[in-house]
Amino acid sequence: MLLRFRNIRTRSMDLCAPLSAEDMMVQSMPDASPAKWHLAHTTWFFERFVLARDGGYRPAHPEWHYLFNSYYQSVGPMHARPQRGLLSRPGVEQIRSYRERVDDAVSEFLLRGVDEATLAVIELGLQHEQQHQELLLTDIKHAFGVNPLLPAYTTHAATHDASSAAPLEFIGGAEGIVAIGHAGDGFAFDNESPRHRVLLGPHALANRLVTNAEYAAFVHDGGYQEPALWLSDGWDTVRREQWERPLYWQPDLASEFTLSGVQPIDPHAPVSHVSYYEADAFARWAGARLPTEAEWESAAAALPAQGNLLDARQWHPRAATSGAGHLQMYGDVWEWTASPYVSYPGFRPLAGALGEYNGKFMCGQWVLRGGSCATPREHIRASYRNFFPPHARWQFMGIRLGQDR
Structure with a gap:
């Protein structure tokens, strides 16, 4: 579980590697979210639902719970979804540090040994993160797609197959x-x-x-x-x-x-x-x-x-x-x-x-x-x-x- 946790968390950061700090703040429509918000929200999920089970953990930024809650009304209020792109602070580097702190805490928690119920919540958090990895790509595609410059996220162009599609049956x-x-x-x-x-x-x-x-x-x-x-x-x-x-x-x-x-x-x-x-x-x-x-x-x-x-x-x-x-x-x-x-x-x-x-x-x-x-x-x-x-x-x-x- 520890290796899988680290690999999935690393992939999210890898998907953001081509993006500038400015790219990561853009919210092109209410249904999309800035890349840095995705990174912070998936981290909040582990802090709120996993590390809250660890009696020795203390959040470094408890005021961020309001910023990065998505729709969990039963755990408290949240920042309005259409206004996530207005959050210039905390900055990208602060969010990266936040991820590292939470990742280290979850890793230590796992090494100490956790019960089956906690493992189930960690698994849910990883599945949740994989959903947001897809959203990272589709949300940045939308942001770049409404930019008049139509910039590329990657220089790797998808190849076209020379032959025709299989006959429809x-x-x-x-x-x-x-x-x-x-x-x-x-x-x-x-x-x-x-x-x-x-x-x-x-x-x-x-x-x-x-x-x-x-x-x-x-x-x-x-x-x-x-x-x-x-x-x-x-x-x-x-x-x-x-x-x-x-x-x-x-x-x-x-x-x-x-x-x-x-x-x-x-x-x-x-x-x-x-x-x-x-x-x-x-x-x-x-x-x-x-x-x-x-x-x-x-x-x-x-x-x-x-x-x-x-x-x-x-x-x-x-x-x-x-x-x-x-x-x-x-x-x-x-x-x-x-x-x-x-x-x-x-x-x-x-x-x-x-x-x-x-x-x-x-x-x-x-x-x-x-x-x-x-x-x-x-x-x-x-x-x-x-x-x-x-x-x-x-x-x-x-x-x-x-x-x-």
């Missing part, structure tokens, strides 16, 4: 009663439980993700001008926000902003940074639908959690050019499902303040599955339930089609 899924949810082995968040049975009707899922070329056909066909394709709230959003294309596509529809700066769009790579509204409208235009999360998990459960994930250091979706069966189930882009984010039958949140982690957000959000090119490999699994409101699109979000049979 629909593969029939399991029918009847199937079990979904966490099976009980290894870590899982509380919202992945309990494992339960669902009834699946005749259906099929696409063998791969929707590509940029396929989505471009939707754009060129006037998909953003046809209200009959859109949910009512989606159409209102399209008109209000004047959406005409996926986030980060440039007006020429031939290039897009990436973490490597503006690059030519790979027509065979998965379309990314589309909202639930856009995914649903595209599926309707294509004569298909989005999969339910139960259909998705039933198809993914037997597959290894491997793919174009954060560890591959591409940080951009890549084409699926060959292979049998379901491709790209893990990595590349989070896949919107047709399922609202609600509790499973018999769901019980964690006890105490940590019960605020997932359950209280089960309203007005939609489930995504499979991870993205910014998700750490060891963080993803078949039962993992991500969730966002239907208008969100700054994450690596894409589309897999489904259909009834």
